[in-house]
Amino acid sequence: MATEINKQLGDNVFLTTIDAAASWARANSLWPMPFATACCGIELMSTAASKHDLSRFGSEVMRFTPRQCDLMIVAGRVVMKMIPVLQRIWLQMPEPKWCISMGACACSGGVFDTYAVVQGIDRFLPVDIYIPGCPPRPEQLIKAIMDLQDKIKKTGTYDAREFKLRILPDGPKRFDEDELVRIRERNGFKLDEPKYDPIH
Amino acid sequence: MTAATNMKEVLESKLGGVSLVWSAFRDQNRVAVPVSHIAAALQTLRDAGMDQLVDITAVDMLEYPGATDRFEVVYLLLNTTSGERLTVKTHVNEPELKLPSACPVWFGADWLEREVYDMFGIVFEGHPNFKRLLLPDAFESFPLRKDYPVKGRGERHNFPIITRAES
Numbered sequence: 534m535a536t537e538i539n540k541q542l543g544d545n546v547f548l549t550t551i552d553a554a555a556s557w558a559r560a561n562s563l564w565p566m567p568f569a570t571a572c573c574g575i576e577l578m579s580t581a582a583s584k585h586d587l588s589r590f591g592s593e594v595m596r597f598t599p600r601q602c603d604l605m606i607v608a609g610r611v612v613m614k615m616i617p618v619l620q621r622i623w624l625q626m627p628e629p630k631w632c633i634s635m636g637a638c639a640c641s642g643g644v645f646d647t648y649a650v651v652q653g654i655d656r657f658l659p660v661d662i663y664i665p666g667c668p669p670r671p672e673q674l675i676k677a678i679m680d681l682q683d684k685i686k687k688t689g690t691y692d693a694r695e696f697k698l699r700i701l702p703d704g705p706k707r708f709d710e711d712e713l714v715r716i717r718e719r720n721g722f723k724l725d726e727p728k729y730d731p732i733h
Numbered sequence: 734m735t736a737a738t739n740m741k742e743v744l745e746s747k748l749g750g751v752s753l754v755w756s757a758f759r760d761q762n763r764v765a766v767p768v769s770h771i772a773a774a775l776q777t778l779r780d781a782g783m784d785q786l787v788d789i790t791a792v793d794m795l796e797y798p799g800a801t802d803r804f805e806v807v808y809l810l811l812n813t814t815s816g817e818r819l820t821v822k823t824h825v826n827e828p829e830l831k832l833p834s835a836c837p838v839w840f841g842a843d844w845l846e847r848e849v850y851d852m853f854g855i856v857f858e859g860h861p862n863f864k865r866l867l868l869p870d871a872f873e874s875f876p877l878r879k880d881y882p883v884k885g886r887g888e889r890h891n892f893p894i895i896t897r898a899e900s
């Protein structure tokens with residue numbers, strides 16, 4: 534039966550699920566929102582420019598309004614003043630949407646372990662792909678987008694119901710050094726007791 | 734060097750009897766003025782030709798060997814005609830972290846003073862719009878003080894967490 538149809542229609546018709554068809558279309562038309570806050574943004578621009586040419590991979594249209602985007606690329610360090618902006622932009626993006634955390638700073642704070650720099654955007658946002666590097670090569674970003682396309686093709690559903698399953702994991706939480714500072718302060722630990730001689 | 738000597742004469746004639754501590758390092762002249770006379774000193778220098786306020790900054794001298802005062806506020810002045818520069822310093826201590834604003838003298842002091850307040854908590858009285866400049870208004874500490882931990886007190890992680898289920 535199937536071979537009979539195949540014989541008559543050839544490659545003009547193929548059978549698939551609606552989830553797979555929707556995911557295939559989405560994966561190949563990712564519109565990135567370039568959230569470039571620091572030096573990684575230069576590499577992001579280079580990825581989109583002629584030499585590396587991100588548009589070969591179906592992800593060419595950078596949009597500067599979140600309402601037209603479905604992939605947020607966070608490239609650079611995010612400081613505490615920027616997190617509310619980042620979250621707002623994320624909430625303004627229509628579903629289904631994905632997030633790439635590009636570079637050491639966006640993934641973990643990088644070398645900037647200071648009071649102002651958020652130690653990884655995944656503390657406040659769901660992240661799909663992490664790219665290590667300082668800055669990552671454009672090839673790494675292209676690979677990340679290709680991996681994301683694979684992921685979308687494998688797990689995507691036409692009404693994005695797979696997102697509803699992905700919530701914060703239960704179980705043991707990671708140790709938070711800031712929490713230690715808060716606990717110590719609650720217990721009256723004094724930071725201005727000189728604990729070492731800064732000069733000698 | 735002659736011009737700086739001139740500044741010295743101007744300042745000392747105007748602020749007679751005030752103990753000004755002059756020092757120099759490689760043609761850079763510095764003067765430490767007591768905090769009670771800083772407004773008069775700055776106005777005098779402005780009238781004597783120091784027409785540009787290059788920067789206002791501060792130093793936290795906590796646990797610094799030999800230091801007697803906690804905060805040192807530094808004004809960097811420039812005479813744009815003669816190219817002559819002068820560094821004016823004054824010292825403030827807790828709990829009286831107050832200085833008269835230099836905004837009436839140089840309008841450019843506006844953001845500089847707000848930045849010093851932001852980072853050190855030193856209050857400039859008479860400033861037209863006195864609030865934090867760089868950090869969010871809800872920030873409670875002054876991060877460039879030496880007794881503030883470099884990783885902060887958890888301010889950087891005091892945000893709502895957005896999960897996949899709700900975004």
Ligand code: SF4
Pocket residue numbers: 571572573574608609610635636637638639643666667668669
């Ligand atoms: S990871 Fe490196 S290149 Fe990227 S924003 Fe941080 S410091 Fe800059």
